[in-house]
Amino acid sequence: MLPSWKLAVLFLVVCMVSTDLVTSKRPICSKIQREKILKECDYFIKPGYPIHLVSRDSPCCAAVREMRDMDMECVILQLTREEKTKYSIEKIRALSHLCELPPPSPxxxxxxxxxxxxxxxxxxxxxxxxxxxxxxxxxxxxxxxxxxxxxxxxxxxxxxxxxxxxxxxxxxxxxxxxxxxxxxxxxxxx
Incomplete structure (x- = not known):
């Protein structure tokens, strides 16, 4: 059995980690959403040149807009090492801006x-x-x-x-x- 002071420290650490998970400002995206974005946007997010511009009407942008807040950081956080070499993090991050629909015309x-x-x-x-x-x-x-x-x-x-x-x-x-x-x-x- 653990001494009481070690138990108290362990409890404190668990509470701190749990609070960070609950109050995180990062929206959680599903693996399915991440995979759909990587699949539909593959052509546009490869590193280097040429740079291919994505159309707001593309299946890629449709997949991006399906995600709450269009926060690409969620996708980036879930990238594997292999995917980090296959895709450009900057281009993934730019998708939220590129796929944003313009406000209705005044x-x-x-x-x-x-x-x-x-x-x-x-x-x-x-x-x-x-x-x-x-x-x-x-x-x-x-x-x-x-x-x-x-x-x-x-x-x-x-x-x-x-x-x-x-x-x-x-x-x-x-x-x-x-x-x-x-x-x-x-x-x-x-």
Missing amino acids: QVLGTCTQEQKEALLNDCQKFIKQGHENPRPIPVMGQTCCNAVNKVPKKGTRIDMQCIVDLLTEDEKTNHNARKILNLPNHCQE
Whole structure:
């Protein structure tokens, strides 16, 4: 039987090791995930030259994104000696950045509201009504019509007038010319 002080030291060591395992910041990846990444990414992670760039749409990146937090350190920690010579650790580490999907484009987020449509129809009535007028009236910057146009969200660099046209009711389509509505930013865009 061990003396009590040795037992206490052993208990302390076990507790310290257990705490490190439980509170580890490294996510645990499975052997299956590691093997899948090494198999699918084999072509891209070989050491030396040429350097082959991986596509975000590739099976390699799909395997990387399946892993929680895409933390390649977990894969690197599990490499055998043979695998450490077969693969580039730097290239494995770079996979998480290379396979990361870009954030959604802000260009497609803008949508107009019913209130913006109603304000535009009201303030731009004389510029967008159906029919042909000679000379055709054109809105000018600073007028209430152009102010209403500039409150419509942009899609990319252009004001999204298609959004306004899409919100038109059948009755509004009869009374207002969609082509004239779509043309308003050409006169009003700041």
